Amino acid sequence: MKRREFLRFAALSVLFSGFYKNIFAKEPPVLAVAEGKDYAAITRNAVAALGGIGKFVKKGNVVVVKPNIGWDRRPEYAATTHPAVIKAIIEDCLEAGAKKVKVFDNTCNDSRRCYENSGINAALKGLKNVELKYVESERFKNTKINGVFLKEWELYDEALLADVLINMPIAKHHNLTRLTLGLKNIMGIMGGNRGYIHRNIDEALSDMNAFVKTHLTIIDATRILLNHGPQGGNLNDVKVLNKVIASTDIVAADAFATTLFGLNPQDISTTVAAYKRGLGEMNLNKIKVIKA
């Protein structure tokens, strides 16, 4: 094949592939928003609006629920995912016949204090077939990611081996990425010197989320942190919204959650980068929002 011929072929194939995408336009991503004071109930409603947990969790599945419990802060400080929201999802999974639900986070503060103070220990006490464990260093496996910025990294194997991965961030302010939502919460399955990815966080998070498929994203917006994130510590920065967002499209979930802060999805470069990679939809007019 000559060079010119090759280039022509390449150009055509690029055109055609874009064209092809437009013809078979996908169904718009669906996103459910539930509002109310009973956090367990609205969580269940949001999932039910997407067709119920049974759509994602089949009998005998091993489910990993990845909340944000990375900070040594009590629930009211809006630094960690609300335990009632986490518990509701876990109970749903068990009802759908999950063999085991694993819950963990690679924390920033001391993990014992985080698990205790975030309320997760108390919330999950006594639940059968639920495994709430601290991350174990030997389970981080050096994994080829072959991304734009991340070529390889130590990832937590329980998250990679799970049949279903449910991502449960809390919507918060963050000074580097402006907000931290679903895309950023996946950082919690990374080991090693995670701070390294801050130097190119948009590409790194796109790499991670392209590599690790999240089946369901539940954003806890029961209360959100408007400033001094991601760990806060000041109740004046907390705004109670009593909302829970659920979607199978992680970018859509992030994009919608952005509006809760009075920002546009275009303002958040991590969302934009993930959208450009084709990881999901960020245009709000192309997302089907269901009030649950």
Next chain:
Amino acid sequence: MKITLSRLSQLIFLAVFLILFVNTEYRGKDEISIAINSFFRANPLIIVSYLLAVKTITLLLVPGILMLVFSVLLGRFFCGWICPLGTIIDLVTDKIKKTIPIGLLKTKFKYYFLFTLLFAALFNVNISGIFDPIAILVRALTFFLYPLLGYTAKAGWTGLYYVAGENRDYVAPVYTFLKDYILPFRETFYPLAVISFVFFLFIVFLERYEKRNWCKNLCPLGTLLGLLGSFALFKRIPSILCKDCRECKTTCPTGFDEEVFQKQDCILCMDCRLKCKFKRVKFTIKLPFVGKAPAISAAKSKKTPVVIGRRIFLGGLLSGFFVSRVFSFQLPSGQERCLRPPGVSDEKEFLKKCVRCGECIKVCLRSALYPALFQTGAYGIFMPVIIPRLGYCEYNCNLCGQVCPTGAIPNLPLSQKKKSIIGVAVFDKNHCLPYAKKINCLVCEEHCPIPEKAIRFELSGEKDYNGKQIVLKKPYVIDELCTGCGICENKCPLEGKSAIEVFPAAKNKSRS
């Protein structure tokens, strides 16, 4: 095999000691039991040294004062009934073949040694903790044996994972139980681990020469208790070896090196009473000046310092003075990164109060505290310093102040501890990514636990080195808010040296 009451008591206290040791750990509660450091707070050597050095009294050490009073009344019962190190010696000594006693130790060496320590304390250099038996034992455990146990268990557990993979989960409950109740949470390795262990081994090694060699001839705590006990009302009779039997010479672990019973060495184990074939031996309370003076006065041995000789007193004073000067040198370079636990406001006071017991180091949530070697001078050996690159001070934790037996680390309420200053963070702009490489990072800012953020940043529009227009977030420290907890230095993602480092700060800054 009859078990004496004293042996039973020893075993119970050894168990208590080990349980307290293992529970010197965060277990999901912000408060830790006040009993955790009992063995140090009820320790007369520590209290006497504290009083001499600090020259004030602290309520924390009231149990030690009680122990002093009881020892004056009863004698050295602590050594034979309570001391965990003594118990360990008793448990192993019979397995060690004895040669002949060391000549040097058969002199008044132990008195010189004790008085050197006490006078050094009086001259503001309190080094008793280095030689305190309980501290020696806790350090050997904390810095060496316990981490080794944790590491071994963890290695086995990890190894099992590589062999069995996910099937390991079937035995997980066992490991989880061990992890929750017995093993350390983190496998931390400590400097001075070997030295701490050698101290302990040396004491065991001394058993080659005679029974309870350390206790009888060296231990400053035992010597002090013996001095107090020489006034005790609780007496053993007869006070010499009986001519027809002499069995007590072999039975007694400490008190019968000579014909005459050495009251200040007797640890009241009462083995002699149990084993006496003639039922002659009794321990009774004898009030002074009642009835006849005991026969001991006639056969007063040269070794009985019922009243401490002038020579020992002056010798101790002199050597204590020398020791205090020798230990006072500090290299300024060591001070540059001398970060003490939270709440320590005055380095000089801290040096006088710290027992070097290792409790704070053991309890530290994030393994931020490490025993210093000569960083803060010979005086500061074994004392805790924070090494932020290895661990930082957790914002919501004040456990170290809770377990410190002397208040060297003050037990501050959490709200106050959060404001207490360890040091202040300083950026190194030659390393910090936004300054050195025009790359945004902000990991330190994200982790800063102060609600108002002691690390903030300014936005600056710049061209990066490829000519691309970027918005740089350049971090800076608000000195008035920074407490020097070190989480920024700990989490800085630069390999090797951190681009933000905590240095000692003026401690008397007022904080609203």
